[in-house]
Amino acid sequence: MTRIEYQQCIDACVKSMDACNYSYISSLKEYDLASLRESIRLNRECADICSFAAQAMSRQSPFVVPILRLCAEICEACAAENSRHVHTHCKECIKATLACAEACRLITDAALAHA
Amino acid sequence: MTRIEYQQCIDACVKSMDACNYSYISSLKEYDLASLRESIRLNRECADICSFAAQAMSRQSPFVVPILRLCAEICEACAAENSRHVHTHCKECIKATLACAEACRLITDAALAHA
Amino acid sequence: MTRIEYQQCIDACVKSMDACNYSYISSLKEYDLASLRESIRLNRECADICSFAAQAMSRQSPFVVPILRLCAEICEACAAENSRHVHTHCKECIKATLACAEACRLITDAALAHA
Amino acid sequence: MTRIEYQQCIDACVKSMDACNYSYISSLKEYDLASLRESIRLNRECADICSFAAQAMSRQSPFVVPILRLCAEICEACAAENSRHVHTHCKECIKATLACAEACRLITDAALAHA
Numbered sequence: 001m002t003r004i005e006y007q008q009c010i011d012a013c014v015k016s017m018d019a020c021n022y023s024y025i026s027s028l029k030e031y032d033l034a035s036l037r038e039s040i041r042l043n044r045e046c047a048d049i050c051s052f053a054a055q056a057m058s059r060q061s062p063f064v065v066p067i068l069r070l071c072a073e074i075c076e077a078c079a080a081e082n083s084r085h086v087h088t089h090c091k092e093c094i095k096a097t098l099a100c101a102e103a104c105r106l107i108t109d110a111a112l113a114h115a
Numbered sequence: 116m117t118r119i120e121y122q123q124c125i126d127a128c129v130k131s132m133d134a135c136n137y138s139y140i141s142s143l144k145e146y147d148l149a150s151l152r153e154s155i156r157l158n159r160e161c162a163d164i165c166s167f168a169a170q171a172m173s174r175q176s177p178f179v180v181p182i183l184r185l186c187a188e189i190c191e192a193c194a195a196e197n198s199r200h201v202h203t204h205c206k207e208c209i210k211a212t213l214a215c216a217e218a219c220r221l222i223t224d225a226a227l228a229h230a
Numbered sequence: 231m232t233r234i235e236y237q238q239c240i241d242a243c244v245k246s247m248d249a250c251n252y253s254y255i256s257s258l259k260e261y262d263l264a265s266l267r268e269s270i271r272l273n274r275e276c277a278d279i280c281s282f283a284a285q286a287m288s289r290q291s292p293f294v295v296p297i298l299r300l301c302a303e304i305c306e307a308c309a310a311e312n313s314r315h316v317h318t319h320c321k322e323c324i325k326a327t328l329a330c331a332e333a334c335r336l337i338t339d340a341a342l343a344h345a
Numbered sequence: 346m347t348r349i350e351y352q353q354c355i356d357a358c359v360k361s362m363d364a365c366n367y368s369y370i371s372s373l374k375e376y377d378l379a380s381l382r383e384s385i386r387l388n389r390e391c392a393d394i395c396s397f398a399a400q401a402m403s404r405q406s407p408f409v410v411p412i413l414r415l416c417a418e419i420c421e422a423c424a425a426e427n428s429r430h431v432h433t434h435c436k437e438c439i440k441a442t443l444a445c446a447e448a449c450r451l452i453t454d455a456a457l458a459h460a
Contacts, residue, residue, distance in 0.1 A: 047173070052393070056393075059137075060136075070411050164293075178275060178279075182300065288366040288392070
């Protein structure tokens with residue numbers, strides 16, 4: 001893959017990292033904090049792998065495909081957990097993580113088709 | 116600082132990380148590799164701190180100001196080293212790292228003025 | 231600084247990262263979660279910079295001194311916040327973060343003395 | 346898995362990160378730099394995933410198993426590349442990365458057996 005082909009997925013990863021971290025700090029301020037424990041935990045997990053994946057693509061890592069497969073898996077788990085909550089930051093997070101998972105799958109599916 | 120106020124600096128950090136990593140892998144392919152040793156090393160340093168700074172802003176870290184001060188310092192050192200080389204990827208990297216340093220300084224200077 | 235001279239500080243950073251992350255996940259399970267919001271947040275901050283600092287030393291980064299200065303500052307802030315709580319994992323975290331801060335200061339002070 | 350069960354693998358990841366980064370900076374100083382391009386690149390890849398995996402275990406990430414599977418894969422690729430070179434730092438790196446891969450597989454195999 002070339003630099004340009006990765007660009008859309010890098011953008012999606014950065015947006016997902018941003019939405020996860022925003023939901024993370026917002027959840028820590030919520031009144032119903034106790035019900036958001038798992039959400040806080042998964043938001044951090046997801047922010048970390050999205051940040052890692054963005055860097056991996058930008059240095060054209062030879063391991064982009066397995067890294068993006070992992071990133072998509074964690075994004076989807078994070079979206080599933082956030083879908084159990086009603087806060088606006090949770091809903092924004094679902095949108096960004098699912099968009100990121102989709103962008104990752106586009107690349108991993110293409111790699112599979114060419115294998 | 117609010118989420119919106121950080122957005123421009125997050126974007127600058129991500130662009131700088133991307134340009135540094137692109138220059139890093141491009142340098143590793145160059146014929147004059149031996150003269151690019153220090154450039155390769157600083158490109159990685161700079162990509163890592165830019166990525167770290169972007170995450171820190173997105174989680175509204177209480178340590179954003181010292182983190183961005185460090186990021187600006189490393190960006191400027193990376194730009195200085197790249198200015199000794201003539202490759203297009205080095206020149207693109209200088210532009211992105213200096214823009215990032217400037218975006219970081221905007222925030223750290225504002226914090227100083229309010230202190 | 232040589233590889234051997236950094237080793238003690240790398241070990242202290244890794245132990246601090248480990249203690250912070252353990253306190254982070256333990257706090258998320260506590261009954262008095264609401265009083266631990268700031269502790270959770272600082273534990274993550276501290277784990278992230280300790281991990282970053284350990285890698286920076288292991289690659290003999292030219293920016294080790296300002297990175298360790300930042301790391302010491304965040305470790306001390308994390309210890310101060312954890313000292314407001316009585317859980318065992320908070321107390322273990324204070325010990326590890328203060329030991330890390332001390333190991334960082336040994337290196338940054340030595341650098342200052344040689345400057 | 347508990348904190349104690351992860352400890353051996355965290356140690357192996359940190360040692361592998363350290364050996365990879367040492368081989369990375371040592372390679373950048375070598376006379377036969379041109380033949381070490383791929384080794385430099387994989388050493389950085391491996392250091393980054395080992396650092397990421399160590400943090401993931403220390404925060405008892407729900408994604409430890411796929412993260413360690415990825416880490417083992419990258420460690421083995423890094424060892425294979427380094428086995429093409431004769432420098433002492435390459436040989437030390439092979440040892441540390443293969444030990445890390447083995448420690449990761451112990452956990453991922455155990456998870457598979459319990460699935």
